[in-house]
Amino acid sequence: xxxTWRAMGMSFLVLALIGLIACVSxxxxxxxxxxxxxxxxxxxxxxxxxxxxxxxxxxxxxxLDQKSGSGFKSKNKYRFGWFSMKLKLVPGDxxxxxxxxxxxxxxxxxxxxxxxEFLGNRSGQPYALQTNxxxxxxxxxxxxxxxxxxxxxxxxxxxxxWNAHQIVFFxxxxxxxxxxxxxxxxxxxxRKQGMYMFSSIWNADNWATRGGxxxxxxxxxxxVSSYKKFHGLGCKWEDDQTTLxxxxxxxxxxxxxxxxxxxxxxxxxxxxxxxxWVNSKYLTYDxxxxxxxxxxxxxxxxxxxxx
Numbered sequence: 518x519x520x521t522w523r524a525m526g527m528s529f530l531v532l533a534l535i536g537l538i539a540c541v542s543x544x545x546x547x548x549x550x551x552x553x554x555x556x557x558x559x560x561x562x563x564x565x566x567x568x569x570x571x572x573x574x575x576x577x578x579x580x581l582d583q584k585s586g587s588g589f590k591s592k593n594k595y596r597f598g599w600f601s602m603k604l605k606l607v608p609g610d611x612x613x614x615x616x617x618x619x620x621x622x623x624x625x626x627x628x629x630x631x632x633x634e635f636l637g638n639r640s641g642q643p644y645a646l647q648t649n650x651x652x653x654x655x656x657x658x659x660x661x662x663x664x665x666x667x668x669x670x671x672x673x674x675x676x677x678x679w680n681a682h683q684i685v686f687f688x689x690x691x692x693x694x695x696x697x698x699x700x701x702x703x704x705x706x707x708r709k710q711g712m713y714m715f716s717s718i719w720n721a722d723n724w725a726t727r728g729g730x731x732x733x734x735x736x737x738x739x740x741v742s743s744y745k746k747f748h749g750l751g752c753k754w755e756d757d758q759t760t761l762x763x764x765x766x767x768x769x770x771x772x773x774x775x776x777x778x779x780x781x782x783x784x785x786x787x788x789x790x791x792x793x794w795v796n797s798k799y800l801t802y803d804x805x806x807x808x809x810x811x812x813x814x815x816x817x818x819x820x821x822x823x824x
Contacts, residue, residue: 554570554573555577555589559590559747560589561587561588561589562587562589562717563585564587567579567580567582577745578741578744579716579744580718580739581718581738581739581741582738586718586719586720587717588715588718589716589717590713590715591749593753593754594713594754594755595620595752595753596708596711596751597681597708597752597777598749598752598774599676599679599774600620600677600751601674601675601676601746602674602675602676602716602744602745602746602748603672603673603675603744603745604673604675604742605668605669605672605743605744606637606669607741607742608670609640609669609737611637611737612722612726612732612733613720613721613725613726613732613733613734614719614721614733614740615637615718615720615721616637616716617633617715617716617717617719618635618675618715618716619634619715620713620715621715622713623712627654628651628654628710629652631650631677631679631707632648632649632650633675633677633686634646634648635647637725638726643663643667644667644668645662645663645801646662648693652706657804659804660694661801661802661803664688665795672743673688673689674687678776678781679751679776680781681708682781682783683697683698683783684696684706684707688795691791692784692792693792693795693796695823697822702820711755718741718742783823783824784823789822792822804818805818
């Protein structure tokens with residue numbers, strides 16, 4: 518697989534160089550985007566003994582073994598914003614292991630949720646990235662991509678842009694998925710609930726790798742995923758809040774934050790090129806085209822990713 522990874526890497530390198538220019542607006546608008554230590558932003562949800570940080574608190578590790586996985590949750594809930602984290606995934610034989618990095622309203626049957634799920638593989642195979650969107654408790658909107666790099670050898674950036682106009686999933690500044698808010702999709706676009714940021718590592722060998730055919734090799738445990746440089750630039754939200762926050766208006770051209778300005782309401786020209794590239798080469802499953810599950814396409818599947 519070494520030659521395959523190198524070919525993928527060269528193809529991506531060209532795009533990444535252009536991407537540095539295309540995404541300058543994401544990093545230079547004056548927002549305080551300094552990454553802080555774990556305790557500044559998060560709290561452990563369970564199995565604290567399966568979590569550790571580096572000495573300076575800047576790098577965090579979640580572990581899975583036969584006893585338990587682990588997970589963490591942001592201290593703040595947000596409504597709209599830009600949320601970014603660097604992850605390095607479980608190396609080697611990781612079949613059956615899922616590292617989840619997601620936003621959720623944590624409201625049970627009525628929850629909104631935006632998911633990155635990284636599905637492990639037998640050694641040497643490309644990782645699968647699954648994204649999903651829940652609105653009002655309804656999900657089953659899965660898309661899967663293979664990654665064009667080895668996500669286990671170094672950190673890569675995974676981001677969510679969420680405003681009143683669109684939700685975009687980014688991998689290293691490449692938009693892999695777009696979910697737009699239009700008249701047709703207003704009932705399936707998460708926008709009325711605040712969401713926490715979560716991450717967890719857990720065993721899902723009943724479905725995660727080749728539909729559950731590949732089981733977890735516990736002799737390779739503990740399985741460890743690593744994190745650093747969380748950036749959460751969003752409107753903090755309280756559950757008893759009844760009005761829109763001033764930094765999250767739906768049509769405010771003079772909004773304070775770049776993620777709420779017109780430049781972030783749709784993909785740029787370069788971002789559209791990246792989107793076409795990644796979905797022509799690396800998209801392996803799209804629920805919109807799964808007629809065995811949906812005889813009639815879900816309404817959002819008929820909405821273009823941009824005008």
